[in-house]
Amino acid sequence: MANRVFNFSAGPSQMPLEVLEQAKNEMTNYAGTGTSVMEMSHRSPAFEGIIQEAERDLRDLLSIPSNYKILFLQGGASSQFSMVPLNLMTKNNKADYIVTGAFAKKAFAEGKKFGDCLDVASSADKNFTYIPNLSDIKLRKNADYVHITSNNTIYGTRYAQFPDTGSVPLVADMSSEILSRNIDVSKFGLIYAGAQKNVGPAGVCVVIVREDLIDEPQKNTPAMFTYKLHSDNDSMYNTPPCYPIYICGLVFKWLKSIGGVDAIEKINIQKANLLYDYIENSKLFTSPVVPEARSIMNVTFVTGDKDLDAKFVAEAKAQGLINLKGHRSVGGMRASIYNAMPVDGVKALVAFMQKFEKENI
Amino acid sequence: MANRVFNFSAGPSQMPLEVLEQAKNEMTNYAGTGTSVMEMSHRSPAFEGIIQEAERDLRDLLSIPSNYKILFLQGGASSQFSMVPLNLMTKNNKADYIVTGAFAKKAFAEGKKFGDCLDVASSADKNFTYIPNLSDIKLRKNADYVHITSNNTIYGTRYAQFPDTGSVPLVADMSSEILSRNIDVSKFGLIYAGAQKNVGPAGVCVVIVREDLIDEPQKNTPAMFTYKLHSDNDSMYNTPPCYPIYICGLVFKWLKSIGGVDAIEKINIQKANLLYDYIENSKLFTSPVVPEARSIMNVTFVTGDKDLDAKFVAEAKAQGLINLKGHRSVGGMRASIYNAMPVDGVKALVAFMQKFEKENI
Numbered sequence: 001m002a003n004r005v006f007n008f009s010a011g012p013s014q015m016p017l018e019v020l021e022q023a024k025n026e027m028t029n030y031a032g033t034g035t036s037v038m039e040m041s042h043r044s045p046a047f048e049g050i051i052q053e054a055e056r057d058l059r060d061l062l063s064i065p066s067n068y069k070i071l072f073l074q075g076g077a078s079s080q081f082s083m084v085p086l087n088l089m090t091k092n093n094k095a096d097y098i099v100t101g102a103f104a105k106k107a108f109a110e111g112k113k114f115g116d117c118l119d120v121a122s123s124a125d126k127n128f129t130y131i132p133n134l135s136d137i138k139l140r141k142n143a144d145y146v147h148i149t150s151n152n153t154i155y156g157t158r159y160a161q162f163p164d165t166g167s168v169p170l171v172a173d174m175s176s177e178i179l180s181r182n183i184d185v186s187k188f189g190l191i192y193a194g195a196q197k198n199v200g201p202a203g204v205c206v207v208i209v210r211e212d213l214i215d216e217p218q219k220n221t222p223a224m225f226t227y228k229l230h231s232d233n234d235s236m237y238n239t240p241p242c243y244p245i246y247i248c249g250l251v252f253k254w255l256k257s258i259g260g261v262d263a264i265e266k267i268n269i270q271k272a273n274l275l276y277d278y279i280e281n282s283k284l285f286t287s288p289v290v291p292e293a294r295s296i297m298n299v300t301f302v303t304g305d306k307d308l309d310a311k312f313v314a315e316a317k318a319q320g321l322i323n324l325k326g327h328r329s330v331g332g333m334r335a336s337i338y339n340a341m342p343v344d345g346v347k348a349l350v351a352f353m354q355k356f357e358k359e360n361i
Numbered sequence: 362m363a364n365r366v367f368n369f370s371a372g373p374s375q376m377p378l379e380v381l382e383q384a385k386n387e388m389t390n391y392a393g394t395g396t397s398v399m400e401m402s403h404r405s406p407a408f409e410g411i412i413q414e415a416e417r418d419l420r421d422l423l424s425i426p427s428n429y430k431i432l433f434l435q436g437g438a439s440s441q442f443s444m445v446p447l448n449l450m451t452k453n454n455k456a457d458y459i460v461t462g463a464f465a466k467k468a469f470a471e472g473k474k475f476g477d478c479l480d481v482a483s484s485a486d487k488n489f490t491y492i493p494n495l496s497d498i499k500l501r502k503n504a505d506y507v508h509i510t511s512n513n514t515i516y517g518t519r520y521a522q523f524p525d526t527g528s529v530p531l532v533a534d535m536s537s538e539i540l541s542r543n544i545d546v547s548k549f550g551l552i553y554a555g556a557q558k559n560v561g562p563a564g565v566c567v568v569i570v571r572e573d574l575i576d577e578p579q580k581n582t583p584a585m586f587t588y589k590l591h592s593d594n595d596s597m598y599n600t601p602p603c604y605p606i607y608i609c610g611l612v613f614k615w616l617k618s619i620g621g622v623d624a625i626e627k628i629n630i631q632k633a634n635l636l637y638d639y640i641e642n643s644k645l646f647t648s649p650v651v652p653e654a655r656s657i658m659n660v661t662f663v664t665g666d667k668d669l670d671a672k673f674v675a676e677a678k679a680q681g682l683i684n685l686k687g688h689r690s691v692g693g694m695r696a697s698i699y700n701a702m703p704v705d706g707v708k709a710l711v712a713f714m715q716k717f718e719k720e721n722i
Contacts, residue, residue, distance in 0.1 A: 005395035034366035078599035082583035203602030222443035238439035241564030
């Protein structure tokens with residue numbers, strides 16, 4: 001495809017070109033229905049096929065056990081910040097949060113509205129450049145859940161291992177890394193992920209939740225914030241975001257076609273290593289993140305000179321390497337290299353960094 | 362476009378072919394950005410241009426005064442059923458509801474969770490086939506708002522006039538008729554509409570709200586259910602449903618290109634009259650709705666014989682006239698003839714009804 005760029009946006013982000021081409025081809029007439037997926041009744045057999053197949057493919061890709069429900073909801077991770085406490089903080093009205101970045105902080109602040117939430121650990125003291133040592137964390141045995149953010153988009157960190165929370169359900173915001181590496185879903189009570197990084201377009205949020213946790217929510221919870229209603233209606237309590245769900249389904253098919261999560265995890269490690277190995281040896285760029293916590297999805301790096309950072313971002317853009325500016329709370333640069341970023345995109349970025357280093361050191 | 366059908370679905374529903382064709386053409390490279398709209402950061406200048414232009418065009422189309430905010434939110438009308446009371450029932454904790462159908466009932470039931478909601482009038486006694494006489498309704502002077510459903514998708518009714526609520530803000534769910542006829546926005550405190558009928562694809566909800574009504578919500582309202590947060594952040598408190606908003610923008614451009622709401626209202630009346638005039642004179646089909654309350658968007662009709670109704674729906678489908686089955690609570694047939702349904706589609710339907718009548722009477 002001519003004139004396409006390598007898009008390192010943190011989200012919404014680059015999608016597989018194959019997916020976009022298929023969506024294009026099917027835009028005015030999906031599978032002989034004579035309609036676009038956008039025009040279909042969500043109660044039509046064609047759309048029911050689409051959403052059911054998307055669910056099956058996601059279940060396959062992550063080996064999601066049969067006692068977990070998959071929901072496709074609206075409102076992004078930000079809505080889950082409220083839905084999780086409203087629906088899960090119902091036994092002892094207590095939850096523990098590990099705060100490893102801006103979104104973890106938001107989730108914690110929102111949770112506090114609905115019960116006794118405690119920030120049992122945080123990496124705020126060093127601007128979220130590490131993940132707290134899990135063996136040091138004292139969790140409350142009677143918490144209704146423990147909440148983590150498994151990959152921190154802004155800071156470029158991730159949990160290499162996940163905390164063992166015993167019988168307390170572990171809840172994870174995986175928005176910026178779902179489907180990028182193998183996880184054991186059975187270790188989690190609930191996983192949620194806004195789609196716009198590794199799953200599909202913005203406007204749909206995937207929730208994977210153990211069935212026994214789906215129960216009556218707190219009093220006066222809005223209907224649309226009730227897992228039980230969405231679960232009882234197979235994500236069709238109201239009109240779902242049909243077209244975004246259809247695109248998610250195409251992304252799942254694409255991921256299966258290239259070998260699933262096993263295959264993409266290898267590619268993702270290869271891509272991340274290309275960048276981190278170069279940065280480790282660079283005289284210009286450094287990573288602000290401790291090695292053991294480095295994300296394979298969001299790679300942050302800085303020159304230490306704001307003007308030079310800005311020059312880098314501008315010159316990269318001129319080369320078709322776009323959206324490399326870091327978040328304002330970290331500065332410098334960030335390359336988001338989600339599943340759909342090809343190895344060639346990362347190679348092009350490293351080549352540009354090498355050239356830039358030579359010219360500016 | 363070959364092989365397209367006339368889609369009478371109640372929603373999601375038929376879209377202008379011009380819009381789909383443009384979306385198709387721009388799928389992999391929007392306006393020279395080298396990316397799909399689906400791949401764009403919502404903070405990018407390109408997407409900011411898209412959402413701002415969509416807002417401007419909607420403001421033009423409905424002559425929305427400058428003291429009204431336009432929000433593009435997720436969660437559909439069903440989320441507004443909670444957001445309206447949570448954000449507006451904050452002075453006297455009272456609201457009046459006029460119940461004219463299934464969605465009005467849902468809105469009322471949800472409102473009651475958050476305060477003293479009263480169903481001041483209802484047309485449930487005659488299966489919602491009429492709109493209560495507005496002069497008979499006793500509204501409470503100290504209500505925080507009065508809620509109506511301006512067009513009732515399932516039953517095929519609509520308010521020909523709107524109630525005069527004096528200084529009490531009038532709130533209207535206009536999901537199934539927004540942009541189909543001229544309205545005076547200044548008579549309303551808040552208007553909301555799920556997009557999937559006249560505005561765009563499912564997954565985005567338009568909220569038009571008078572600025573003085575945007576204030577602190579009830580205690581412990583989820584962040585994502587707070588108008589003030591969305592308003593302060595111009596619908597970008599979190600990642601919005603970017604692609605659906607882009608399609609809404611294309612629909613607005615299309616509507617402007619054919620002459621705006623004035624022009625489409627004339628066409629809509631013409632389309633509705635084609636059907637209602639034929640039904641009035643038919644010996645087979647009747648309308649369950651009193652004449653003065655008939656919707657120009659959703660035209661319900663019955664033969665009085667369930668088997669014949671089913672035969673009609675099946676034979677129509679075979680002719681490329683799809684989704685004509687009525688909602689189970691009314692039975693019979695329903696032709697949803699939203700803005701994007703061309704006059705030719707309605708003519709084809711009437712011709713088929715005439716043929717069917719001849720063959721089955």
